[in-house]
């Protein structure tokens with residue numbers, strides 16, 4: 001049944017239909033967005049790096065336009081934690097679209113948005129009961145930056161090496177994952193962002209905060225794109241305490257880690273810390289774009305009451321189908337969390353048994369392959385596995401599959417991982 005299948009390839013990867021579609025794409029999309037063979041193949045030392053073009057996705061499977069069946073070990077950038085096209089998500093969205101497809105953001109709310117806000121408040125750690133909804137992860141970080149400025153009157157932001165928070169104009173300077181993302185735009189980016197190494201000693205954190213101009217300390221509880229990195233034990237709780245003592249708002253970016261991915265509903269709980277702001281997105285909508293910056297009453301109260309025209313909003317704020325999908329994610333959270341913990345253990349054990357060191361937590365794992373992860377990811381795609389490298393030096397192969405990944409899929413993946421690394 002599609003969803004639990006092993007890879008089944010009918011053509012070489014990418015096939016003719018994918019290639020033809022990518023040719024059309026290249027004629028009409030900004031050239032910086034989809035990497036094509038000429039540029040990346042040389043860097044990888046492979047003959048070909050054109051992408052496959054997706055046509056359908058169910059559970060852990062993706063089918064491309066050539067009819068090839070793949071297994072998605074990325075969950076589509078960590079979005080499809082429940083699996084692609086989860087039946088309950090699809091049913092909820094269908095029911096919603098039969099009633100109301102679009103409401104009017106700040107002007108006229110609808111009942112689904114209200115229900116989602118109520119459910120988010122109930123699920124969030126530590127009474128973070130007030131939220132600004134968005135559509136992307138970056139939307140929520142932008143909201144956090146604004147909130148912290150209002151709450152503290154300070155403009156400075158402290159973030160951490162390898163951290164990734166999105167590529168909107170507001171979030172581009174915050175990421176410390178790839179300098180090239182920010183360089184061309186430096187002249188129009190936030191001028192007061194400081195970066196420390198992830199896991200930096202508290203003495204360095206105190207020093208960075210000593211000037212009294214940092215209003216926001218922003219950190220991922222486990223770095224995803226930065227290489228599936230888990231900070232030292234107790235570091236996040238200390239960081240929160242030191243940041244708050246210096247008068248800054250402490251925000252956790254759980255856009256990747258949220259909703260069960262780490263084997264806990266939110267990674268904050270495991271770290272023993274309740275942030276002032278919690279940013280979530282990705283898996284919340286089960287494939288529909290919806291995100292939220294959650295905050296305490298005190299910190300969110302810094303916005304003051306609406307004076308008639310919203311100080312922060314967007315046309316699609318609280319888009320009803322995304323909110324309907326989000327309600328499913330929240331209802332399923334205990335089960336998803338347990339599945340991520342159990343599937344994560346199974347995946348880790350299988351990869352470690354094949355002799356590879358693994359980092360990460362829950363179902364957010366990185367296989368440490370050093371310089372080989374880029375080439376391995378391409379060769380794995382050619383065998384029907386969708387995987388992405390992660391880390392600032394692309395030092396790991398990141399594995400963040402849907403929580404419906406099967407034992408058979410895990411075993412076959414590990415066998416192919418061994419095989420591609422043995423290839424000359």
Ligand SMILES: Cc1ncc(COP(=O)(O)O)c(C=O)c1O
Pocket residue numbers: 077135136137138139164165166167220224225253254255256281282
């Ligand atoms: C930890 C983290 N924060 C923020 C973002 C940005 O989210 P979006 O791409 O939805 O804007 C991402 C995306 O990968 C992420 O992993």
